[in-house]
Amino acid sequence: MTATIDTSFNQSQGHTSGGTLEARQVSAWFGSNKVLEQVSLTMPANTVTALIGPSGCGKSTFLRILNRMHELIGSAQLNGEVLLDGQDIYASGHRITETRKRIGMVFQKPNPFPAMSIADNVTAGLKLTGTKVSRSEREALIERSLSRAGLWKEVKDRLREPGAALSGGQQQRLCIARSLAVEPEVLLMDEPCSALDPTSTRRVEETIHEIREQVTIVIVTHNMQQAARVSQQCAFFLAELGTPGGIVESGATEQIFNDPRDPRTADYVNGRFG
Amino acid sequence: MTVLLDSDESTSPVVEQPRTLGPASPTSDKVFHGVTLAIGITVLVIMGAIGVFLGLQSIPTFQRYGWGFFTESQWQPEKDILGISAVLLGTFTIALVALAIAFPLALSTAIFISEFAPTRIRSFLVSMVDLMAAVPSIIWGLWGFFLIQPKAIHIAHWLHTHLGFIPIFQVDTDPDAAIWAQSRYAASAFVAGIAVAMMVLPMAAAVMRQIFSQAPAGEREAALALGSTRWGMVRTVVLPFGRGGIIGGTMLSLGRALGETIAVVLIISPAFDIKFRPLEVGSESVSALIAGRFGEATSNQLKALLTAGFVLFVITLIINTLAAMIVSRSRSGALTD
Numbered sequence: 015m016t017a018t019i020d021t022s023f024n025q026s027q028g029h030t031s032g033g034t035l036e037a038r039q040v041s042a043w044f045g046s047n048k049v050l051e052q053v054s055l056t057m058p059a060n061t062v063t064a065l066i067g068p069s070g071c072g073k074s075t076f077l078r079i080l081n082r083m084h085e086l087i088g089s090a091q092l093n094g095e096v097l098l099d100g101q102d103i104y105a106s107g108h109r110i111t112e113t114r115k116r117i118g119m120v121f122q123k124p125n126p127f128p129a130m131s132i133a134d135n136v137t138a139g140l141k142l143t144g145t146k147v148s149r150s151e152r153e154a155l156i157e158r159s160l161s162r163a164g165l166w167k168e169v170k171d172r173l174r175e176p177g178a179a180l181s182g183g184q185q186q187r188l189c190i191a192r193s194l195a196v197e198p199e200v201l202l203m204d205e206p207c208s209a210l211d212p213t214s215t216r217r218v219e220e221t222i223h224e225i226r227e228q229v230t231i232v233i234v235t236h237n238m239q240q241a242a243r244v245s246q247q248c249a250f251f252l253a254e255l256g257t258p259g260g261i262v263e264s265g266a267t268e269q270i271f272n273d274p275r276d277p278r279t280a281d282y283v284n285g286r287f288g
Numbered sequence: 289m290t291v292l293l294d295s296d297e298s299t300s301p302v303v304e305q306p307r308t309l310g311p312a313s314p315t316s317d318k319v320f321h322g323v324t325l326a327i328g329i330t331v332l333v334i335m336g337a338i339g340v341f342l343g344l345q346s347i348p349t350f351q352r353y354g355w356g357f358f359t360e361s362q363w364q365p366e367k368d369i370l371g372i373s374a375v376l377l378g379t380f381t382i383a384l385v386a387l388a389i390a391f392p393l394a395l396s397t398a399i400f401i402s403e404f405a406p407t408r409i410r411s412f413l414v415s416m417v418d419l420m421a422a423v424p425s426i427i428w429g430l431w432g433f434f435l436i437q438p439k440a441i442h443i444a445h446w447l448h449t450h451l452g453f454i455p456i457f458q459v460d461t462d463p464d465a466a467i468w469a470q471s472r473y474a475a476s477a478f479v480a481g482i483a484v485a486m487m488v489l490p491m492a493a494a495v496m497r498q499i500f501s502q503a504p505a506g507e508r509e510a511a512l513a514l515g516s517t518r519w520g521m522v523r524t525v526v527l528p529f530g531r532g533g534i535i536g537g538t539m540l541s542l543g544r545a546l547g548e549t550i551a552v553v554l555i556i557s558p559a560f561d562i563k564f565r566p567l568e569v570g571s572e573s574v575s576a577l578i579a580g581r582f583g584e585a586t587s588n589q590l591k592a593l594l595t596a597g598f599v600l601f602v603i604t605l606i607i608n609t610l611a612a613m614i615v616s617r618s619r620s621g622a623l624t625d
């Protein structure tokens with residue numbers, strides 16, 4: 015199985031394409047409470063995958079399993095495999111820091127490092143992973159990352175100001191730039207626009223369009239229009255009362271929205287759901 | 289309280305008056321507020337009374353000895369020579385030794401407990417550190433005297449031998465003598481500082497740990513999600529966030545270390561030299577001086593001792609106020625408020 019996928023395996027530095035992420039029979043628990051059951055989903059390279067579903071059905075939990083953030087919570091446990099380009103990121107030989115560097119994450123609440131300057135925020139990931147770059151490379155990287163996140167024009171004259179001095183929408187794009195600066199193969203986004211105004215939301219969506227050639231994107235969103243606008247593939251999560259969450263249906267976004275197979279999906283995407 | 293705009297309403301509708309609002313808080317809140325305020329004021333009054341009492345007692349001494357009280361190093365009541373410069377220097381020497389030992393220990397203890405210890409043993413470690421604070425100071429004094437001093441002498445000798453070219457590690461004896469003079473390294477500010485360090489460590493560690501545990505989860509996760517190690521996350525998120533707490537906790541322990549008495553009385557052998565040689569035998573601190581001379585003092589000497597106490601009180605007050613200001617101005621302090 016690895017042989018077929020390994021052709022796209024690409025670990026060299028400035029890679030130009032994203033990686034394929036595949037979850038296999040992933041289950042998750044918080045203590046004795048099972049919140050995900052046997053979830054399998056392939057997130058192909060250079061595709062935007064949207065995860066939708068009602069609150070509490072385990073979307074964030076699933077997303078955090080994809081870059082090993084789940085295990086930061088004391089009581090959290092999981093089962094199953096997550097393959098990045100065919101290799102299990104939970105295999106014992108895999109360094110957790112390397113995995114998280116390759117699979118970046120943007121959180122619901124903007125979380126720039128408030129005391130660091132905007133420029134330092136962008137390059138924080140390099141410093142944290144011990145990646146050395148020359149001065150000129152660093153400046154180029156700052157400009158490139160901020161441009162990719164659609165923030166360069168707004169902040170190019172105030173790169174030395176602290177990250178906390180930006181508006182919420184700008185902070186979120188700064189966080190995207192910070193994630194992009196370490197050149198991840200996959201970018202996970204958990205409701206990245208939920209705290210943003212429509213204009214900032216549009217900017218983030220444009221950003222997603224621009225970077226998807228280079229990065230595989232998985233995005234959780236409660237906004238059906240947004241899911242329809244940005245994603246090519248869509249997975250509908252649902253946790254029925256008292257049962258763990260799981261994927262009801264997944265497939266091309268067009269099909270999920272216009273021709274869903276499961277009536278529950280139809281109800282949800284058309285807003286007829288509790 | 290009903291808003292009555294009477295007949296004016298028709299003639300001058302422009303006249304607008306702010307509406308009277310009902311009481312903002314219920315009676316129970318008011319009672320609680322009143323009680324806490326009273327307690328707070330009582331504490332302040334007691335503090336102020338101590339200050340005023342000491343200040344009044346100090347006036348005759350200042351009149352009699354003037355500035356000489358601060359510049360004179362000797363304390364010889366029989367010759368009517370009284371001054372606190374050597375004692376103040378000794379006080380700070382002991383406190384600085386204590387901080388130099390306690391600071392790295394407290395910082396690493398706090399970091400380990402809040403960031404690295406497994407959840408299962410975390411509360412155990414916290415109560416162990418708190419237990420250290422519950423040990424009476426006389427016990428720390430005895431511990432320092434009987435258990436630590438015999439070993440500290442060798443450390444002091446080693447420091448003198450290898451780093452003696454640095455002035456602060458100097459001792460007035462030949463370190464390379466075949467039979468080196470152990471007594472020259474005993475009863476020093478260094479040994480007393482070790483005992484005092486154990487006394488201030490729990491408080492410093494507790495302040496730091498509490499601040500560290502308040503570092504925002506979002507920023508921690510951001511660092512980890514970028515591929516940081518745990519230590520990298522601590523350095524970029526937790527330590528910058530906790531800087532105010534680190535400084536404040538250290539200064540609070542400095543305040544405590546300056547006043548520590550009984551352990552110093554037990555360990556130190558009194559000496560009134562103007563020198564900064566922590567490793568060398570003999571030193572003295574203000575509180576140890578008061579404790580040692582209090583019993584045999586005449587009324588004038590007693591006033592002089594109280595004056596020394598007053599000076600220590602003022603210094604400690606300033607340090608603690610600065611510490612509180614630093615903590616509350618830092619980002620972490622703003623959250624705890």
Ligand SMILES: Nc1ncnc2c1ncn2[C@@H]1O[C@H](COP(=O)(O)OP(=O)(O)OP(=O)(O)O)[C@@H](O)[C@H]1O
Nearest residue numbers: 044047049067068069070071072073074075076087
């Ligand atoms: N730290 C935690 N400890 C215990 N249970 C948790 C924790 N985080 C989430 N859960 C539980 O796991 C389940 C799934 O939560 P999750 O956050 O993944 O939902 P979600 O789909 O992201 O919801 P939302 O759309 O509201 O963000 C919920 O039932 C929740 O109560």
Ligand SMILES: [Mg+2]
Nearest residue numbers: 073074075204
């Ligand atoms: Mg969520």
